[in-house]
Amino acid sequence: MQKINLLVCMGSACHQKGVYHLRTALQKLLTDHRLEAQVELKGAFCLGPCMNAIVLKVGDQLILNVTPENVEQKFADDILPLLAEVNG
Numbered sequence: 001m002q003k004i005n006l007l008v009c010m011g012s013a014c015h016q017k018g019v020y021h022l023r024t025a026l027q028k029l030l031t032d033h034r035l036e037a038q039v040e041l042k043g044a045f046c047l048g049p050c051m052n053a054i055v056l057k058v059g060d061q062l063i064l065n066v067t068p069e070n071v072e073q074k075f076a077d078d079i080l081p082l083l084a085e086v087n088g
């Protein structure tokens with residue numbers, strides 16, 4: 001089965017907002033939800049809306065304003081539904 005890409009913007013605006021810590025937190029959330037076999041966390045160049053850093057992308061959907069503090073909420077509210085959608 002093809003893995004779903006969860007893109008994490010590594011551009012400078014997102015970097016400044018703590019994307020390094022966010023990546024670690026996302027990896028843990030994927031592991032906790034037993035999704036690490038299905039979802040690939042990948043770094044990406046600037047995804048566009050730097051004003052809304054940190055920016056993630058699943059399929060063609062952007063997830064905006066993700067922070068190390070709100071990542072668990074964003075994961076439950078936005079990321080998990082998008083992963084399910086892309087997975088069909």
Ligand code: FES
Nearest residue numbers: 009011014046050
């Ligand atoms: S640096 Fe992340 S969206 Fe531009």
